[in-house]
Amino acid sequence: MTKPTTRRTALKTLAAGTAAASLPLWARYTHAQTAAPIKIGFQQHATGIGAAYGRWYGRTTDAAAALINEGGGINGRPVEIVAEDDGTDPKRGAEVVEKFATQHGCDVGFGTLFSHVVIGSAPRAGELKLPYFVVSEGHHVASGMLNRYTLQPGITDVKSQVQAMAPYVHASLGKKVTMIFPDFAFGHDHRDYFSAAMEAQGGEILAKIAIPPTETSFTKYFPKIPRDTEVLYHVMVGPAVLTFVKELGEFFGPSAPAIFGFIDSLEAVDIRSPGLEFLEGSYFWEGNPRYAQADQSEHDAFYRERVGVDANGASVTDPTDISTYAHMFGCWETLHVIKAGMEASGYAGPGDRAALIEAVEAMTDMPHSRAHPQGAKVFNGKTHQVFGHQYISRVEGGRLNVVHTTSIEDTLYPDEVDYTTMPL
Amino acid sequence: MQPTRISSTLQLCILLAVFPARRIDAHASEQSLVLLLPTDIYTGAGVAAVAATVVLLAFLPAGTMAHLYQPLAVTRMSLRLLKPYTSLAAFGLLAVLVWAGLHGPRDPLSNPLPLFVWTIFWIGFITLQATLGDLWAYLNPWTGPVWLIHRFLRPRPPARLPPELGYGLGIVAFLAFAWLLLADPAPSDPDRLARYVATYWLFTFALTLIYGPRWLRRCEGFGLMARAYARLAVFGRRRGGLHAGAPGWQILHKRPFPLGPSLLIILLLGTGSFDGLNETFWWLGLIGLNPLEFPGRSAVVWHSAIGLLISNAALIGVMAVTVTLGLRLIGDRTGIAQGLRLFAPSILPIALGYHIAHYLPTFLVDGQYALVALSDPFLSGADYLGLGAHYVTTGFFNTTGTVRIIFLTQASAVVLGHVLAVMLAHAIAVRRFGSSRRAALSQAPLALFMIGYTLFGLWLLAAPRF
Numbered sequence: 001m002t003k004p005t006t007r008r009t010a011l012k013t014l015a016a017g018t019a020a021a022s023l024p025l026w027a028r029y030t031h032a033q034t035a036a037p038i039k040i041g042f043q044q045h046a047t048g049i050g051a052a053y054g055r056w057y058g059r060t061t062d063a064a065a066a067l068i069n070e071g072g073g074i075n076g077r078p079v080e081i082v083a084e085d086d087g088t089d090p091k092r093g094a095e096v097v098e099k100f101a102t103q104h105g106c107d108v109g110f111g112t113l114f115s116h117v118v119i120g121s122a123p124r125a126g127e128l129k130l131p132y133f134v135v136s137e138g139h140h141v142a143s144g145m146l147n148r149y150t151l152q153p154g155i156t157d158v159k160s161q162v163q164a165m166a167p168y169v170h171a172s173l174g175k176k177v178t179m180i181f182p183d184f185a186f187g188h189d190h191r192d193y194f195s196a197a198m199e200a201q202g203g204e205i206l207a208k209i210a211i212p213p214t215e216t217s218f219t220k221y222f223p224k225i226p227r228d229t230e231v232l233y234h235v236m237v238g239p240a241v242l243t244f245v246k247e248l249g250e251f252f253g254p255s256a257p258a259i260f261g262f263i264d265s266l267e268a269v270d271i272r273s274p275g276l277e278f279l280e281g282s283y284f285w286e287g288n289p290r291y292a293q294a295d296q297s298e299h300d301a302f303y304r305e306r307v308g309v310d311a312n313g314a315s316v317t318d319p320t321d322i323s324t325y326a327h328m329f330g331c332w333e334t335l336h337v338i339k340a341g342m343e344a345s346g347y348a349g350p351g352d353r354a355a356l357i358e359a360v361e362a363m364t365d366m367p368h369s370r371a372h373p374q375g376a377k378v379f380n381g382k383t384h385q386v387f388g389h390q391y392i393s394r395v396e397g398g399r400l401n402v403v404h405t406t407s408i409e410d411t412l413y414p415d416e417v418d419y420t421t422m423p424l
Numbered sequence: 425m426q427p428t429r430i431s432s433t434l435q436l437c438i439l440l441a442v443f444p445a446r447r448i449d450a451h452a453s454e455q456s457l458v459l460l461l462p463t464d465i466y467t468g469a470g471v472a473a474v475a476a477t478v479v480l481l482a483f484l485p486a487g488t489m490a491h492l493y494q495p496l497a498v499t500r501m502s503l504r505l506l507k508p509y510t511s512l513a514a515f516g517l518l519a520v521l522v523w524a525g526l527h528g529p530r531d532p533l534s535n536p537l538p539l540f541v542w543t544i545f546w547i548g549f550i551t552l553q554a555t556l557g558d559l560w561a562y563l564n565p566w567t568g569p570v571w572l573i574h575r576f577l578r579p580r581p582p583a584r585l586p587p588e589l590g591y592g593l594g595i596v597a598f599l600a601f602a603w604l605l606l607a608d609p610a611p612s613d614p615d616r617l618a619r620y621v622a623t624y625w626l627f628t629f630a631l632t633l634i635y636g637p638r639w640l641r642r643c644e645g646f647g648l649m650a651r652a653y654a655r656l657a658v659f660g661r662r663r664g665g666l667h668a669g670a671p672g673w674q675i676l677h678k679r680p681f682p683l684g685p686s687l688l689i690i691l692l693l694g695t696g697s698f699d700g701l702n703e704t705f706w707w708l709g710l711i712g713l714n715p716l717e718f719p720g721r722s723a724v725v726w727h728s729a730i731g732l733l734i735s736n737a738a739l740i741g742v743m744a745v746t747v748t749l750g751l752r753l754i755g756d757r758t759g760i761a762q763g764l765r766l767f768a769p770s771i772l773p774i775a776l777g778y779h780i781a782h783y784l785p786t787f788l789v790d791g792q793y794a795l796v797a798l799s800d801p802f803l804s805g806a807d808y809l810g811l812g813a814h815y816v817t818t819g820f821f822n823t824t825g826t827v828r829i830i831f832l833t834q835a836s837a838v839v840l841g842h843v844l845a846v847m848l849a850h851a852i853a854v855r856r857f858g859s860s861r862r863a864a865l866s867q868a869p870l871a872l873f874m875i876g877y878t879l880f881g882l883w884l885l886a887a888p889r890f
Contacts, residue, residue: 089610
């Protein structure tokens with residue numbers, strides 16, 4: 001097993017690990033005009049409601065940076081991750097972006113997850129002309145609401161994820177769907193994107209049951225589920241999610257319809273938690289399969305090993321510490337896109353930021369590789385959004401087994417913006 | 425640059441209005457599992473334990489309490505002479521930490537300063553201070569440097585602290601700290617925290633040189649808090665020697681605090697209670713926010729500040745009413761201020777119980793970060809503690825067994841705190857009013873309040889929160 005990489009060991013690698021490559025540090029980077037590091041500002045949710053994601057985003061980022069440095073860095077220069085906590089707070093997010101550009105001398109900003117923080121920070125990145133690579137899944141990049149300096153090349157957006165589920169649900173699970181979702185923007189996105197996609201397939205949404213976000217008991221909502229429901233689509237989130245599943249199981253007993261959900265509900269939660277027995281046989285969208293599959297790619301195996309995640313999606317040092325596996329690959333892949341973009345544009349410093357944006361915009365195919373362990377992707381330079389395969393897994397014996405992988409075509413939708421027409 | 429800032433803020437407002445956050449925290453694991461635990465049963469048992477203590481005490485012979493709180497002499501040895509040196513060492517450490525805050529890693533979970541202030545000092549040290557004894561007397565970072573100045577320059581304090589100020593400024597200093605803890609948008613930001621710490625240290629140092637050591641005794645908030653908590657500790661000095669006794673013996677055997685420190689004790693509990701309440705769905709509902717898309721601390725600065733003040737004011741009010749009502753029940757005409765001086769210290773165990781319960785999960789995680797940072801304070805790749813590559817884990821929030829242990833430990837801290845408080849209040853009353861019966865009657869309103877507060881504390885632990 002490769003020694004686990006933490007931010008500290010990543011730096012050790014930077015400082016001394018190159019000895020393994022039989023070259024001293026000064027020799028390893030001498031072909032670059034300067035050996036000064038490329039500074040990547042990592043906007044991390046270290047505290048606040050995003051901290052669980054932030055911890056794993058940090059771990060993945062450190063592992064990717066260490067790997068890039070072992071391979072000679074970017075354009076012969078080592079990569080330095082400058083992590084700043086944004087408190088999962090939009091206002092602080094904008095301040096952090098500003099610090100990257102004006103205080104820390106970062107070349108780019110990277111890594112933001114929560115949508116409201118992206119939306120709060122991106123305008124400042126645009127004003128400062130700081131390339132801002134988000135890892136958020138939000139549709140806000142491709143919707144055209146942000147700016148030319150904000151890109152999402154390492155993770156797909158929720159609109160493409162949700163609509164790509166409809167063909168499989170319609171063909172394999174049932175044609176009459178009832179949706180249960182939390183009554184705020186997150187749930188509304190699912191309601192709108194999925195119902196449109198399902199109806200386009202010829203399916204029918206029987207009921208849309210909105211649950212107040214602060215609700216902690218759900219039995220009173222279940223009688224609203226129409227009796228002829230064939231598929232129950234749920235995206236409940238928050239501390240009451242285990243209670244929701246437990247009560248759903250108690251309500252239906254063994255005669256439940258097919259159940260389909262998004263792993264967002266249970267990201268970083270053990271699928272064998274009490275109350276979740278009812279999920280046996282149900283289906284989940286996964287951005288990246290948490291459990292190593294029988295046909296696991298060598299790239300996924302390599303990525304797991306470097307990040308320190310075992311075959312069950314947990315930390316190698318604690319099998320109960322479940323990672324945010326469905327999302328965190330986005331940090332790894334985004335850093336590799338930044339590397340590829342900087343190399344393609346011959347990036348040498350902040351003066352080349354515009355060229356970096358253009359180089360990333362020019363990207364199209366991203367083959368399944370060590371740089372893209374989640375799968376092949378296609379980048380749309382006009383909308384600044386990447387598209388890729390989605391996974392549908394079934395809970396079998398307390399683990400998630402992939403039963404369907406969507407095509408990339410299933411995830412595409414018409415462009416809603418052309419950022420390349422905006423000035424740099 | 426100003427116009428672009430304004431336009432940035434304006435854009436943010438518009439964007440947030442039309443496109444709210446879609447993602448929420450997935451770290452619901454611990455509280456998800458807590459919601460599946462039979463917390464109603466645990467809560468009932470906890471409240472019953474406190475109520476039973478109240479009843480039991482009424483029938484206990486008066487002498488028993490005095491016996492229970494009788495301290496034992498441990499040693500006559502004193503380490504008093506070491507104080508200036510240990511204080512200087514603490515000052516040196518603080519200076520290094522401030523430097524690290526300004527120049528070390530930007531990540532608050534890697535930088536030693538926030539980890540030291542919020543995990544080691546605020547959670548760990550305060551707990552030790554309240555259980556072991558007055559460690560602050562040795563480790564406060566001002567007495568050593570002040571001693572050094574006096575030893576070599578022998579200045580006379582140029583001014584006299586106006587006595588009418590009392591402990592007012594110390595209470596203001598504590599409230600400022602509580603504001604930083606609960607309302608400041610970024611209390612863990614290393615750079616920001618370093619500036620706060622350095623400013624407060626310099627301010628206090630300068631004012632101590634101007635007004636003499638009285639400034640440290642009356643106007644320095646951390647010292648006030650530390651000395652209040654030390655009264656609860658097992659070890660304490662008495663008649664020139666070190667004694668040990670049941671938690672609270674020092675409250676019974678030492679001269680009661682003046683009104684200022686007594687009020688500060690109530691603020692400790694009020695602040696600790698709000699720090700917990702402000703995470704519940706109930707509170708967020710009250711201020712009209714969706715907990716599943718919490719907009720961050722900077723969006724609730726004023727809500728938190730006002731909530732903090734209201735919680736503290738309400739608790740002072742309730743304490744004043746219950747204590748006074750109890751005294752009147754037995755025909756005692758002691759005034760409100762004197763009543764609070766007598767009985768406020770009895771709630772110290774509750775404040776400590778809340779402190780331990782509230783911060784236990786944080787300590788379990790951030791304690792790991794602190795260890796890692798201690799081993800490699802400047803991200804230089806050092807490993808002074810020989811930890812190897814340590815991955816911080818939160819796996820114990822993911823299994824029912826460990827979550828139950830954590831919850832029951834928290835609940836025990838809350839219940840034990842209330843049991844100790846009820847006993848202590850009764851002992852104070854017995855000492856003052858003689859008979860157990862009169863004491864029990866005088867304590868009835870306060871005891872009822874404490875039973876209610878047990879329910880509140882256990883509800884806080886079990887309530888849905890973000």
